[in-house]
Amino acid sequence: MTPQRYSLGSIVLHWLIASALVFQIVFAESLEGPRGPDLFARYQLHKSVGITILLLSLLRLAWRYIAPRPAAVPGPKWAMTLSSLVHFGFYFFMIAAPVTGWIIVSTSKIKVETLLFGIVPWPHLPVPASWGEPAEFLHHFMPNVAIALLVLHVAGALRHQYLLGTPILSRMLPGGKGKAIGALLTAAAIMLAGLVLAKVVDPKGATPPAKAAAVPAEQLSAPAPASTTPEPSEEAAKPNETAEATDEAAQPRDWAVSKGGRLGFTARWNGEPVEGSFTRWTADIAFAPEALDASTIEVSIDLASVDTGDGQRDGTLTGSDFFDTGRFARATYRATRFRAEGGNRYRADGTLTLRGVAKPVPLSFTLDIDGDKARARGNASIDRTSFGVGQGDYASTAEIAGPVAISFDFRATARN
Template sequence: MAPARYSLGAILLHWLIAAALAFQIVFADSLEGPRGPDLFARFQLHKSVGITILLLSVLRVGWRLLAPRPAPVPGPKWAMTLSGLVHLGFYVVMIGAPLTGWILVSTSDIRVDTLLFGSVPWPHLPAPQWMGEPAEALHEILPKIGIALFVLHVAGALRHQYLLGTPILARMLPGGHGKAVGAAALAAAIIIGAVVLGKVADPKGAKAAPVSAVEAAPSNIAPAQDDIAPVESSKAAEDDHAKLVAEAEVEASAKPRNWALSPGGRLNFTAQWNGEPVNGSFSKWSSNILFAPEALEASGIDVSIDLTSVDTGDSQRDGTLTASDFFDTARFTKASYRATRFKSLGGDRYRADGALTLRGVSKPVPLNFTLTITGNTARARGTATIDRTSFGVGQGDFAGTTEIAGPVAISFDFSATAKD
């Protein structure tokens, strides 16, 4: 005999999918506007919920085929046919909407890795490029069909419950057992809760912002000053000349020291995406440092940065940065900065004139830094600004600077110990 109610598994799957669909349809309204960190985070949540709906729907189909379910409610042929079509339509929407979204992501010109809820890697489909356009059209139409089916489904259930006197609502609600008012209230609460959550969900705001590279930068670093103020008298000019000669003699006889990086150093960057800062860092970098304030002519630094270690606080965005449109780590795993020219700016302030090599492109990049040396220990803090477009970082839709600004702020803060 057919059971009077659906099994607990069928009930849970039914309402989980219903709530997820309601959330997804409402949340889709927030996927408009200029691209930026906030919109990026929203799309990642949208994809995660969509794949979850797909998996739950496939499980629901299997459950429907294997688990016993109540017999169809008898009625006129037109009503039973319409009921069957509505249920079939729901399965088309439940599976078709996330599947077309998956195809759309897999065929997009902008390749963004998918991590379900920021944790579980999800592959792209091996779909041909031509499928992207029809998949996009269907992906926009199916939610509208889903809303129409929802209206018909609810109307049919209320018709049976209140016009025909068939306690149909209790068949699909845990603990209903014929209590129509309670069953209807619980059903409404589930859907309304999902709708409200879709309106207020803020995936970006729920995450703590990484430490800003700008905040990490020391505030006492002054810009390079290439112009020397005129002296007030010939005596002062003679004294300055004598001082410079003496310093040059000392520097000629001095030798730079070798320094080894101490653990805990930071190499940060800040980019602007539609006016919002995106802060990041590199966790793996090394350097050869040969430096002494009294031997600037013989000093030099050579820094190697592992681009695959980029961390912006969002693993999916990090995957995009290492892809071919940005760092292209498949071809260029490392960036490097080399400098052999240094200038004292007075006190503990210096300027390095070096070259950054990124994506196979080398460009001059000056940086200002402070250096404090106490015995065999030194601490260096500094800043620089680079133009990402000069290095080809950002291809295709991101080649321009309308969405992602060209200038990127760099800051570093590390300690080192003298080797000799």
């Protein structure tokens, strides 16, 4: 027998897709403005909801042919033809809109990894770049088509429910009979929920608050602190044979970095600080305050371990426009010249090699030694453009500033 109402699966899928479409169309208004962490986060949510609509629509289409459904409501030929066209238009839109968006992302010059809701990786389509422009035109035009289809669909449902006396709404709602106002209110509440959510949701692209070793934003382009070591007196400047003998005999100590250290960075994206760190790095340290001339530090950084608190942004950073980890898996920093700057403060003059480019980078740090234990904290500033970090649209410093602050904080144990 032909059922009088749609199955529960059809009902759930219908209203999930309907509310998601309303959300997506209204939320698209927020995808304007200067590029930055917040806009990036909004685009990621927009992509995630779009792919979700695509998957739900394909499931709904399959369900349509599996689960029995009520017979079509009889009426004039023009009305039945228009109803069929509207339903076909909806299915076409629900599939074509996310697919064209998927094509736009896949053909973009700036490759941004897609993680659905920041969790599930989603691949790019293997389509030619020439598909990008027509897909973008269709994608931006389709919301107007969707609004027109929605108006026709709602008008048709209300016509049957309240003018012709056909309880059509109750077939697609958990409750409501005949001309009951409850059916209309339930449908309106579901759609309103999608609209309100699109207006109030505000995915944040900014990273979590700064950790202990992070450098404040105002220090991003600040020079290394000047030495405040007092000028030596004439008495202190006289040769000290014992001290000279000690210095000549002194050797640097080898240090093993303890777990829990942090190597971080802070960049500015449209004025907003974006913080990150590298979770995998090693350091070979031979250092002693009394043997600076013989001291050395060499740090090796696994660039693929970058963590900014956003998986999609991390995927972009490891791509060819930024670190290009497929060609340059590691960055290295080597310092062999050190200078004491008074108290526990030191300056290292070393070389950073990043993306195959080697540039001198001085860094300032403090070192507190207690027997065989030590703690080092410091910072430096580099110009990302000098290393080619940021290609294509990202090469400009109008959005992503050139200076990037580097900071570190770790503990170590002496091996000798």
